[in-house]
Structures are given as structure tokens and as C-alpha cells.
Amino acid sequence: MKDDNVKIEQRLQNMKNIYLKAGKILDELPDAIPSKIRVTLKEKILGDSDLKKLMEGIDEHRPPRLFLIGRTGVGKSSLINAICGSYAAAISDVRSCTETAEIYQCKEGSRVLMEILDTRGFAESESLDSSVSAEEMLIEQINEFSPDCAIMMLNCTHRDDVNADVAFLKRVTSRYADVNKIRLPVIVVVNKADEMAPSRFKDPDEYPQIKKEKIKEAVQYYKGIIVRNGLKIDDIIAVSSLIDWKTADGMPIDAESIANLPKKDIENLQMDFDGRYNIDELLNALEHAILDFEAQMGLRMAVRLDEVIHRIASHLKSVFSTLSATVALTPVPVSDIYILSILQAFLVALIASLSGRDADLDTAKEFILSLGGVAGLGYSFRLIAQQASKLLNVFWPGSGSAVSSTVAYLGTNAIGEAAISYYIDGKTIEEAKKKFEQAKKENS
Numbered sequence: 456m457k458d459d460n461v462k463i464e465q466r467l468q469n470m471k472n473i474y475l476k477a478g479k480i481l482d483e484l485p486d487a488i489p490s491k492i493r494v495t496l497k498e499k500i501l502g503d504s505d506l507k508k509l510m511e512g513i514d515e516h517r518p519p520r521l522f523l524i525g526r527t528g529v530g531k532s533s534l535i536n537a538i539c540g541s542y543a544a545a546i547s548d549v550r551s552c553t554e555t556a557e558i559y560q561c562k563e564g565s566r567v568l569m570e571i572l573d574t575r576g577f578a579e580s581e582s583l584d585s586s587v588s589a590e591e592m593l594i595e596q597i598n599e600f601s602p603d604c605a606i607m608m609l610n611c612t613h614r615d616d617v618n619a620d621v622a623f624l625k626r627v628t629s630r631y632a633d634v635n636k637i638r639l640p641v642i643v644v645v646n647k648a649d650e651m652a653p654s655r656f657k658d659p660d661e662y663p664q665i666k667k668e669k670i671k672e673a674v675q676y677y678k679g680i681i682v683r684n685g686l687k688i689d690d691i692i693a694v695s696s697l698i699d700w701k702t703a704d705g706m707p708i709d710a711e712s713i714a715n716l717p718k719k720d721i722e723n724l725q726m727d728f729d730g731r732y733n734i735d736e737l738l739n740a741l742e743h744a745i746l747d748f749e750a751q752m753g754l755r756m757a758v759r760l761d762e763v764i765h766r767i768a769s770h771l772k773s774v775f776s777t778l779s780a781t782v783a784l785t786p787v788p789v790s791d792i793y794i795l796s797i798l799q800a801f802l803v804a805l806i807a808s809l810s811g812r813d814a815d816l817d818t819a820k821e822f823i824l825s826l827g828g829v830a831g832l833g834y835s836f837r838l839i840a841q842q843a844s845k846l847l848n849v850f851w852p853g854s855g856s857a858v859s860s861t862v863a864y865l866g867t868n869a870i871g872e873a874a875i876s877y878y879i880d881g882k883t884i885e886e887a888k889k890k891f892e893q894a895k896k897e898n899s
């Protein structure tokens with residue numbers, strides 16, 4: 456695990472180095488490329504704020520701070536494991552704890568993945584101490600912790616009375632807004648979707664339609680209560696956090712017994728069955744909701760290490776696809792073919808570098824050529840675009856440029872998909888080609 460860790464850090468640095476050398480790499484392109492295009496490309500690549508933030512985030516990230524609220528047994532600890540994709544040991548913090556709240560770091564090896572403030576919620580804490588001062592203390596503690604996001608966890612199958620918790624969370628967010636002058640993002644997670652009838656279907660790929668509909672109903676039910684109580688939320692998502700674990704030598708182990716294992720065995724637990732449902736959606740919602748950039752990047756880095764690479768590669772793909780679309784919108788006729796194909800080569804080089812390979816624009820161009828020809832590609836996208844816009848202009852004048860930017864977006868996106876499948880997922884070039892063709896079709 457530790458070795459892997461180092462390797463991935465290197466892969467990320469690898470990618471960052473290529474980005475930092477972008478200016479030099481572009482200067483070394485063949486003379487035939489006009490200097491005006493070089494300048495445009497440098498501006499596009501080095502001036503893109505998303506790309507800049509992504510690269511800065513490689514070094515400047517911090518573990519996100521999540522405030523979890525939900526009753527004992529709803530699956531708060533399990534959700535953290537499901538997000539991380541590994542059994543993340545919880546290390547209690549000395550800053551803790553009131554009777555109802557606990558702060559801990561969750562770690563994988565020496566890496567701190569997240570900081571969690573875990574509370575059982577007001578409904579339960581009320582039975583311990585219903586005084587106003589107890590609530591005050593808790594709200595104080597939450598503010599001191601200064602979470603990046605609140606996650607309210609509910610149970611998909613037991614419809615507990617959540618009014619008290621919703622009202623409490625409302626008071627928490629209102630205080631947070633007073634203190635920090637920004638809104639605390641709130642995401643509601645409806646856990647244990649796998650237990651919805653028919654509960655024998657645990658593999659998310661096999662959930663029958665009826666089960667999915669019932670899950671949706673539960674979400675609607677909770678959404679209704681939340682809206683009636685006037686709590687503003689960013690998203691509400693049904694998930695399953697179900698993971699069965701086994702020891703390194705393959706022995707299945709139930710959740711309750713894990714705590715009794717030696718520390719070393721806990722660190723080496725493997726997934727025996729992955730029943731996670733919608734966790735990717737939840738991650739996207741969290742990334743979206745968390746405003747602090749270093750925490751956002753920290754969240755990306757907190758998922759399982761091979762997933763980190765995947766998430767970053769996809770992010771690169773979407774940034775470059777958007778860049779391509781803006782290039783196509785700019786009215787510099789002939790030259791945008793060059794710009795597009797060089798941008799595409801740059802994307803491929805960055806993705807290749809993430810896989811740990813030495814990559815430059817030449818190898819990237821070769822890869823793109825083997826998908827269908829770099830000039831041919833730039834040209835054919837361009838031609839399709841021009842043809843389409845000509846046709847469209849006859850019927851809806853002025854719609855032309857929108858089409859060509861869409862086509863530029865799709866072309867770069869398809870090349871990104873192919874590069875991820877070849878360089879990151881280790882597929883053959885034939886399979887990558889298939890992916891490329893598919894991506895073009897799926898989106899058009």
C-alpha cells in the first residue's frame with residue numbers, strides 16, 4: 456500500500472511537470488506552426504483557471520472536514536469507508552468530545568484522508584440531556600470544527616422521525632452562516648438502499664426496477680419533510696455503503712469483528728464484496744458542494760489511490776474538452792485545426808504521464824494517429840462541423856458556431872476517453888479505438 460502511495464504521488468508530479476513545461480514544449484513544436492498559434496495555445500493551456508487549480512491542488516490540498524449527523528447504526532462509519540474505497544481506520548482526536556459528538560481523523564497508512572465530526576443527532580442526544588446549553592455546546596463545537604460540508608444520514612427503509620434532526624441542522628447552518636459569512640453546504644444521504652425490497656439483490660448492477668422505484672420513493676418522502684421544515688440542501692442521494700471485508704489471506708470477516716483484529720490486519724483489509732451504490736454520484740455532489748478548493752482537491756485525493764488517478768484523468772478530459780469548445784468558438788478559421796489537434800495531443804500527454812509513462816507530444820500524436828489520424832481527425836471534425844453549420848444556417852441562421860464548438864468538445868472528449876482506457880486502464884489500442892468510436896457516437 457505504501458509503495459503504491461509513493462508511486463501515485465510520483466505520477467501526479469509527472470503530470471504536473473508536463474504542465475509546467477507547457478511553454479517550452481510548445482516552443483519546440485515544428486517551425487511550420489505560426490507563432491500566433493503558439494501564443495494562443497500557451498494562453499489557453501497556462502491561462503485556464505481550472506487546469507491551474509488542478510495542478511496547484513497536487514501540492515496544496517488538505518483533508519476535507521465533514522460533519523456527519525445521523526443516528527447510531529445508520530451507517531456513518533460505513534459511508535466513510537465507502538467513500539474512501541478502503542477500510543479507513545478512525546483515529547480519535549484529542550480535541551474530542553462531548554457526550555454526543557466525536558471528532559476523528561480517518562487514515563490510510565500515514566495519509567490523513569478526512570477529518571470527521573460525528574454526531575448521533577439531536578433526536579438521540581435529547582434523551583441524554585435536553586437542556587438548551589447542551590445544544591449550544593454542540594453547535595459551538597461544530598463551528599469550531601468548521602466543516603466544509605454537512606452530511607445528514609437517513610435510513611432508506613426505517614422512516615424514523617427526522618423532524619427534530621432537520622430542525623437542529625437548520626439551527627446549525629444558520630449559526631454557521633452568521634459566523635463564517637458563507638453557507639454550510641448540506642448533502643442528505645439516504646443510506647442502506649440495498650435493504651429496500653427485494654433486499655436479496657445486493658449487487659447494484661442487478662437492482663430490479665421495482666427496487667429502484669422504491670428507493671426513489673424513500674428519497675421523495677425525506678425530501679418532502681426537509682422542504683416542509685425549510686432546510687436548504689445541496690443534494691439528496693440514496694446510496695448503499697455495503698462492503699464486505701476479508702483479511703489479506705482471504706478470510707471473510709464481519710463488520711462487528713473488525714475492531715478486534717490487530718492493527719496491521721485492519722490496515723490490510725481487502726474488499727470481499729463491493730455492494731456500493733451511487734457512491735460516485737455522492738462524490739461528485741460533494742466535490743460540487745465543497746467550496747474550499749484545497750478541501751475539494753483533498754476529497755479527490757481521499758478516494759482509493761487508483762481511483763484518484765481516474766478522477767483526475769476524467770477531470771483533465773473535461774477541462775480540455777471545454778477548452779476545445781472555446782477554441783472552436785473563436786473565429787480564427789484554418790488555425791483552429793492546429794490548435795485543436797495540439798490541445799488534444801497535450802491532453803493525451805498529460806493522461807499518459809498520469810499512468811507513470813514518459814510522455815511527450817510526439818508519442819501523444821502517435822497515439823491519436825493510431826486512433827484515426829491527427830490531421831484527418833482535426834479535419835474530419837472540422838469538415839463535419841462546417842457541413843453541419845452550412846446546413847443549419849439555411850434553417851436556423853447563426854446556429855453554426857454552436858455546432859462546431861460542440862463537435863470540438865465531443866472530439867476532444869472522445870480522444871480523452873480513448874487515452875484513459877489505453878493508458879490508465881491498460882486496454883489494448885484496439886479496445887481504445889472502440890472506446891473512441893463509442894464516445895463519438897454516444898454523444899452525437
Ligand SMILES: Nc1nc2c(ncn2[C@@H]2O[C@H](COP(=O)(O)OP(=O)(O)O)[C@@H](O)[C@H]2O)c(=O)[nH]1
Nearest residue numbers: 526527528529530531532533647695696697710
Ligand atoms: N446492508 C447494509 N448495511 C450497512 C450499510 N451501511 C452500514 N451498514 C451496516 O450497519 C451497521 C452500522 O453501521 P455503522 O457504519 O457502524 O453505523 P454508525 O453507527 O452510523 O457509524 C453495520 O453493521 C454496517 O455494516 C448499507 O448501506 N447497507
Ligand SMILES: [Mg+2]
Nearest residue numbers: 530531532533
Ligand atoms: Mg460509527
